[in-house]
Amino acid sequence: MACERPPAQLSLYLDGELAPPEAHEMALHLQTCPACQAEVAAHRRLQGLLRTPRPEDEVPERLWPAIHQRLVQEARATAPRPARRPRHRLGLSLGTLAALLLVAVAVRLWLTPTVPVMVQEVVDSQLRARLMGASYTQVPATPDAIRHWFDEKVDFAVLVPALPPARYPFLGARLNYFLNRRVAEIAYTSQGHVLSFVMFANTGMTLSAMAPVRVGSRTVYVKTYKGYTTVFWQDGTLFCGLVSELRLPALLEALRQAQGVT
Amino acid sequence: MTEPEHGPEAFERVAKPHLLLLWRCARRLVRTGHEAEDLVQETCLKAFRAWHQLQPGTDARAWLVTILLNTARDWARKTLRQPETLGLDELTALSQPDTTEPARAATPEQAAGQAEVGRLVRLALDDLSPEFRMTVLLADVEEFTYREIADIMGCPIGTVMSRLYRARHLLRTTLQAVLED
Numbered sequence: 001m002a003c004e005r006p007p008a009q010l011s012l013y014l015d016g017e018l019a020p021p022e023a024h025e026m027a028l029h030l031q032t033c034p035a036c037q038a039e040v041a042a043h044r045r046l047q048g049l050l051r052t053p054r055p056e057d058e059v060p061e062r063l064w065p066a067i068h069q070r071l072v073q074e075a076r077a078t079a080p081r082p083a084r085r086p087r088h089r090l091g092l093s094l095g096t097l098a099a100l101l102l103v104a105v106a107v108r109l110w111l112t113p114t115v116p117v118m119v120q121e122v123v124d125s126q127l128r129a130r131l132m133g134a135s136y137t138q139v140p141a142t143p144d145a146i147r148h149w150f151d152e153k154v155d156f157a158v159l160v161p162a163l164p165p166a167r168y169p170f171l172g173a174r175l176n177y178f179l180n181r182r183v184a185e186i187a188y189t190s191q192g193h194v195l196s197f198v199m200f201a202n203t204g205m206t207l208s209a210m211a212p213v214r215v216g217s218r219t220v221y222v223k224t225y226k227g228y229t230t231v232f233w234q235d236g237t238l239f240c241g242l243v244s245e246l247r248l249p250a251l252l253e254a255l256r257q258a259q260g261v262t
Numbered sequence: 263m264t265e266p267e268h269g270p271e272a273f274e275r276v277a278k279p280h281l282l283l284l285w286r287c288a289r290r291l292v293r294t295g296h297e298a299e300d301l302v303q304e305t306c307l308k309a310f311r312a313w314h315q316l317q318p319g320t321d322a323r324a325w326l327v328t329i330l331l332n333t334a335r336d337w338a339r340k341t342l343r344q345p346e347t348l349g350l351d352e353l354t355a356l357s358q359p360d361t362t363e364p365a366r367a368a369t370p371e372q373a374a375g376q377a378e379v380g381r382l383v384r385l386a387l388d389d390l391s392p393e394f395r396m397t398v399l400l401a402d403v404e405e406f407t408y409r410e411i412a413d414i415m416g417c418p419i420g421t422v423m424s425r426l427y428r429a430r431h432l433l434r435t436t437l438q439a440v441l442e443d
Contacts, residue, residue, distance in 0.1 A: 067302070
């Protein structure tokens with residue numbers, strides 16, 4: 001049962017942006033409208049999550065003393081002085097600090113690959129296929145037909161996500177080869193973008209270099225790269241993944257809708 | 263000689279009460295703790311230099327956050343930033359158990375659960391564009407008004423409202439599993 005009021009009004013009320021007469025009127029409305037009450041509760045829950053203090057929110061003890069020292073240096077440096085040779089400034093100038101930060105970032109990026117090979121190869125294969133105009137094979141959109149199509153092509157049992165076809169029209173199947181192995185790809189479209197489900201054997205590979213995230217009862221590993229979002233998880237001896245130019249909320253939503261994969 | 267009422271001690275009285283706010287915002291704007299420290303330091307230095315020009319009665323809180331945001335934007339333009347990837351420090355931090363989690367949980371399972379929720383919230387926020395992320399943080403965590411947020415971010419109030427609406431919607435979608443617990 002939806003409320004006929006514009007949702008913007010409740011947002012304004014929750015943000016304290018309504019003038020007192022309207023705010024009072026909204027408060028009265030809230031006493032009797034379950035839809036708005038539910039919305040308020042959901043908003044408060046989100047705020048609660050956002051406001052939960054995290055360990056990294058603690059200000060490091062050395063921060064203000066370091067700031068104070070810089071300010072003292074600045075005050076000394078800009079104080080008018082008797083005319084004589086300029087004193088050598090202690091510590092690093094701002095320009096040097098900025099340059100050092102730039103070099104440190106560049107060196108770190110150069111020395112340590114921050115994107116796991118798995119993510120790079122999955123995303124690069126999508127890019128290559130797009131650039132070369134590679135197509136998907138049109139298979140009947142039933143799980144059996146899709147599984148059967150992969151029978152002679154990969155040596156593992158393919159899992160078919162079986163996404164609801166109205167929201168995720170089936171695009172086709174494709175056999176890829178990267179990471180030195182065969183990769184099954186089942187593609188859908190969503191919101192004008194391709195959403196690909198990939199599967200491959202996990203021999204000699206690990207997900208532990210990536211950041212694990214619990215979504216419901218599942219542990220998945222998320223990474224964005226070159227404008228693509230990837231979500232990986234393990235299923236027995238297979239690694240499964242979703243890759244798309246859609247952003248993380250859309251991929252997580254597709255994961256929730258997918259039946260037929262654990 | 264710098265006058266005492268515009269010296270570092272006087273500035274400390276004005277700025278230090280907002281240090282936690284600046285730190286929280288910096289932590290969400292840049293990738294690592296070290297970068298956040300640098301960002302807050304640079305912000306305070308710029309504020310200190312511009313302090314003389316501050317109109318009396320100006321809200322120091324909003325003024326400092328404005329400088330912080332502008333500085334972060336300048337840095338993002340200058341440095342080799344790949345906006346969509348997590349830095350090595352963050353990956354390391356995310357993959358390690360949160361041993362610094364305050365002892366609020368009754369059981370190890372609860373503590374692990376809280377840490378995971380925190381990581382998911384962080385991922386959901388990092389997935390937003392910086393404008394969306396800062397708008398929702400300034401409104402829902404730091405409780406600035408729409409007018410203040412518009413001034414800080416240099417955009418019309420209507421833009422603040424629409425960014426806020428969309429950012430909250432995106433967060434609620436991504437965090438649905440957690441919010442429903």
